[in-house]
Amino acid sequence: MENKIDIYKTISKASDGILYKDRKSKFYAYTFPITNEREIKQIIDNLRKKHPTANHVCYAWRVGIEKQSYRANDDGEPNNSAGMPIYGQIKSFGLTNVLIAVARIFGGTKLGVGGLISAYRAAAQLALESSSIIEKSVKVNYELSFNYPLLSRVMRIIKQNPIEIIKQEMSLDCTIEISVKLIDADHVEKNFKGINGVSILKLDN
Structure with a gap:
């Protein structure tokens, strides 16, 4: 690896x-x-x-x-x-x-x-x-996109992991930009990909 x-x-x-x-x-x-x-x-x-x-x-x-x-x-x-x-x-x-x-x-x-x-x-x-x-620490930024009913599940993952919220827009369609340490990135990415309906996009820092 x-x-x-x-x-x-x-x-x-x-x-x-x-x-x-x-x-x-x-x-x-x-x-x-x-x-x-x-x-x-x-x-x-x-x-x-x-x-x-x-x-x-x-x-x-x-x-x-x-x-x-x-x-x-x-x-x-x-x-x-x-x-x-x-x-x-x-x-x-x-x-x-x-x-x-x-x-x-x-x-x-x-x-x-x-x-x-x-x-x-x-x-x-x-x-x-x-x-x-x-x-x-090297950081990786992601943009999460999802519908409002999924907000509680998304926030639960954010609270359970060392994730920093950079900015967020909450309406019927929610967008949250997050930042995580590189060492935690693969684990965090896998968690969000496990939620059907959540789109996760890696951003260029």
Whole structure:
């Protein structure tokens, strides 16, 4: 039987940012919880406004649970000297659904590629060490559709299982959106499919 990932590690909230210094260059590092790539541009734009004198705002991110995607951005620094060292810390801490960004203000002394790799890695590590790292359960959402006379049977299953109601519409035709932990999903799905007249549809989270 295929093993499913039902727990993953991420951060609970955006960090306040930390300052790392190397030969007068300043590296301001931040962590952010994210769920998709679309959130990133606004975050980076905000950091550029927050640090208008920064020469570079480099970053890396990873999202997804079983199917993960990632990207590393050097923002003008030498190739693979910033984004990948940052991403390496995301991997080292075993995190997903996270973005780390580092704004660098040049201090007048060139660090060289090796120095940049070390500095961006150290800044990202400090940012993660100052963040609140948590474990979260993978959730599966379903939409239940049924006629009103079946409501009591549906609610009985919901009360007997670790099921969260997301939203509900009650009339002659009832619709309830529920969320369950991945580890409980097969059991819950089987229970509802056992009621004649209840339609259960798995939703894309």
